[in-house]
Amino acid sequence: MDWECCWGKENIRPDECQQISEGEEVLYTSRGRRILEKCVECPLFRNDLRKSGEIDSPLAAIVPFLVEGVLEQRGKLQSMVGFLDSKDREIKFLHEISLVLQTSVDLDEVLSVVMTAITAGKGFGMNRAFLLLTGKERKLLQGYLGVGPRSLDEAWQIWGEINRDDFTLKEMAKNFYQTKFNSEKVKFHDILERLTVPLAEQNHVLVRALRERKPILVENAFNNPDVDPSLARTLDVDSFLITPLISRNRRIGVIISDNCITRRPITPQDVQSLETFAFPVAFAIERASLYERLQEELLKVTAANVKLKEQQELIVKMERMALVGKITSNIAHSIRNPLMIIGGFARTLLKGAAENDPKRGYLESIVREARQLDGVLEEVLNYSDSLYPTLDSWDVNQLLSAVCRELDGKFAERRVGCRLRLGVDLPQAHIDYKQVAYCLRSILAGMVDSLADGGEIRVVSRHEAEWVVIAVEGAGKPTGVGGLESVTSPFASAREMGDGLGLAVCRTIMEKHGNILEIENPPEGGMRCILKLPIQKKEDVYGTVTGG
Amino acid sequence: MARLLVVDDESSIRLLYSQELADEGYEVVTAATAAEAVEQIGTQDFDLIVLDIKLKNESGLDLLQKIVKERHNLPVVLCTAFSCFKDDFSAWLADGYVVKSSDLTELKEEIKRVIAKKGAKPA
Numbered sequence: 001m002d003w004e005c006c007w008g009k010e011n012i013r014p015d016e017c018q019q020i021s022e023g024e025e026v027l028y029t030s031r032g033r034r035i036l037e038k039c040v041e042c043p044l045f046r047n048d049l050r051k052s053g054e055i056d057s058p059l060a061a062i063v064p065f066l067v068e069g070v071l072e073q074r075g076k077l078q079s080m081v082g083f084l085d086s087k088d089r090e091i092k093f094l095h096e097i098s099l100v101l102q103t104s105v106d107l108d109e110v111l112s113v114v115m116t117a118i119t120a121g122k123g124f125g126m127n128r129a130f131l132l133l134t135g136k137e138r139k140l141l142q143g144y145l146g147v148g149p150r151s152l153d154e155a156w157q158i159w160g161e162i163n164r165d166d167f168t169l170k171e172m173a174k175n176f177y178q179t180k181f182n183s184e185k186v187k188f189h190d191i192l193e194r195l196t197v198p199l200a201e202q203n204h205v206l207v208r209a210l211r212e213r214k215p216i217l218v219e220n221a222f223n224n225p226d227v228d229p230s231l232a233r234t235l236d237v238d239s240f241l242i243t244p245l246i247s248r249n250r251r252i253g254v255i256i257s258d259n260c261i262t263r264r265p266i267t268p269q270d271v272q273s274l275e276t277f278a279f280p281v282a283f284a285i286e287r288a289s290l291y292e293r294l295q296e297e298l299l300k301v302t303a304a305n306v307k308l309k310e311q312q313e314l315i316v317k318m319e320r321m322a323l324v325g326k327i328t329s330n331i332a333h334s335i336r337n338p339l340m341i342i343g344g345f346a347r348t349l350l351k352g353a354a355e356n357d358p359k360r361g362y363l364e365s366i367v368r369e370a371r372q373l374d375g376v377l378e379e380v381l382n383y384s385d386s387l388y389p390t391l392d393s394w395d396v397n398q399l400l401s402a403v404c405r406e407l408d409g410k411f412a413e414r415r416v417g418c419r420l421r422l423g424v425d426l427p428q429a430h431i432d433y434k435q436v437a438y439c440l441r442s443i444l445a446g447m448v449d450s451l452a453d454g455g456e457i458r459v460v461s462r463h464e465a466e467w468v469v470i471a472v473e474g475a476g477k478p479t480g481v482g483g484l485e486s487v488t489s490p491f492a493s494a495r496e497m498g499d500g501l502g503l504a505v506c507r508t509i510m511e512k513h514g515n516i517l518e519i520e521n522p523p524e525g526g527m528r529c530i531l532k533l534p535i536q537k538k539e540d541v542y543g544t545v546t547g548g
Numbered sequence: 549m550a551r552l553l554v555v556d557d558e559s560s561i562r563l564l565y566s567q568e569l570a571d572e573g574y575e576v577v578t579a580a581t582a583a584e585a586v587e588q589i590g591t592q593d594f595d596l597i598v599l600d601i602k603l604k605n606e607s608g609l610d611l612l613q614k615i616v617k618e619r620h621n622l623p624v625v626l627c628t629a630f631s632c633f634k635d636d637f638s639a640w641l642a643d644g645y646v647v648k649s650s651d652l653t654e655l656k657e658e659i660k661r662v663i664a665k666k667g668a669k670p671a
Contacts, residue, residue: 341560342650343649344561344564344568
């Protein structure tokens with residue numbers, strides 16, 4: 001009998017069997033494997049089986065059963081291998097995703113991984129996915145992120161890009177996070193807004209999935225009595241899967257996924273895979289959210305700490321200033337009475353002394369020095385008083401005019417001109433009138449003393465952002481860089497600006513109000529004092545403000 | 549001739565005021581304590597009282613309140629080393645407020661002003 005198939009030969013040549021493909025060359029010399037893998041499906045073998053029936057072989061009736069059995073078993077085996085392969089891929093994929101989810105604490109990065117995994121062909125392969133998160137107040141289920149195409153054209157474009165780039169899932173997620181996260185949020189903004197549902201709506205299908213803690217596969221959405229028609233219209237798809245995200249007992253949110261482009265049915269396998277996936281996702285989202293809140297709290301605590309430190313420093317400074325004030329006040333008051341007696345009696349004696357009395361000069365010295373000390377005491381007491389400002393809104397131009405008028409006599413005496421240039425439409429400043437007026441008087445008087453006869457002082461007021469600024473400028477002796485600091489230190493002995501204490505008091509007053517006093521040496525010589533007075537009332541950091 | 553009562557716990561100040569104000573033409577009586585002042589006000593007529601706020605352990609402001617209550621027509625000029633009492637409500641009861649200084653001009657002018665205002669006889 002001439003057999004058409006090669007099953008009877010131990011070894012065959014390549015041209016003797018058309019069923020063997022490239023890579024299967026081993027079957028040429030392996031008869032048993034060749035029969036089981038190729039001959040049982042070969043049409044020539046079937047012809048040979050028919051022929052063997054014609055020669056009345058008893059095996060001819062049995063072999064077809066064996067062949068069918070082999071083919072059936074092989075089909076089952078292939079199906080199981082396919083199942084195992086898909087599970088193997090799924091496990092590897094979940095492992096990869098879990099690693100990323102476990103290591104990332106950036107909420108948006110975690111969500112990028114999650115949404116990429118759901119929508120990528122290398123992941124769960126759904127066409128589109130929407131993530132809804134429960135708000136901080138736990139009152140709303142709010143649309144947060146949507147991923148996928150909005151039209152068929154866009155779908156072709158996206159899938160074309162994916163094929164061209166051939167990224168791994170991890171790379172795709174990274175790429176999505178870096179380049180598409182925000183644009184996808186904007187793209188689905190309208191849908192995400194419409195997807196927002198109050199958690200109090202217990203019967204809404206999205207809330208129900210959360211409450212029942214299990215996925216809901218919605219089919220026939222447009223005619224499904226369990227589905228809110230507006231939800232079906234928003235998604236515009238007949239079938240979608242709702243997967244709840246629950247970490248321990250906390251309701252994190254839901255993922256809605258569908259195949260809006262391909263219309264591929266969502267299989268029980270899809271439901272099961274996404275349900276398995278949902279647990280680590282919920283955990284990772286919760287962890288990232290908590291980390292985000294922790295960061296926010298940390299920033300708040302750090303800021304509070306900085307403020308506390310500033311307050312502590314301020315308190316220490318204020319305490320020091322208050323102590324200085326108290327000491328100076330006590331000393332000044334203790335000196336005032338004896339000084340008054342000394343000066344007073346000296347004046348009395350001077351009044352009674354004859355014009356040619358040789359002791360008259362001594363008495364005049366005592367009176368002069370007592371008057372000088374009276375002035376110093378006045379300043380020292382003003383310095384102490386400056387620790388307690390009374391703030392109100394005042395017209396700075398009016399203040400400037402009044403102070404300059406007061407000093408008219410002094411200006412005339414020293415033949416010093418005072419040129420006032422007042423800003424128009426100045427807002428009112430929030431200041432202690434009396435004490436700022438004292439500052440100005442002190443600065444102007446000091447400047448007059450430092451000027452040569454016939455000099456000029458320029459006073460300018462203007463509005464600058466949140467301040468009313470007063471600039472006082474005179475061409476006196478330069479103070480020098482070290483001098484600038486020394487004249488604004490309490491009890492400095494710099495004589496360039498009057499009696500030394502003047503600018504120290506000014507600085508205390510200004511700092512106490514939250515004002516600014518800047519002292520500059522212009523390149524052309526002299527001195528420029530800039531007073532910056534706040535327009536807005538500020539929270540009083542020093543506690544209750546009392547009268548001076 | 550106006551009669552003044554100077555109330556101050558410092559004897560030197562009492563002496564200084566007595567001399568200076570006498571030179572101005574006033575008749576000056578002095579008191580070192582609040583009790584002494586009350587006694588003198590009760591037994592003599594004065595046109596004005598020059599009152600210190602700190603009288604050893606006593607308060608000149610308490611004495612001021614007592615004077616205003618009992619002799620509300622009797623003018624008082626506070627003369628003190630402290631400028632801060634200007635903002636004390638009690639000090640507003642006085643007719644004048646002068647911060648102590650070796651130059652008594654301001655005190656003298658204040659006394660003259662208050663007496664003129666009250667219509668009392670000038671020095």
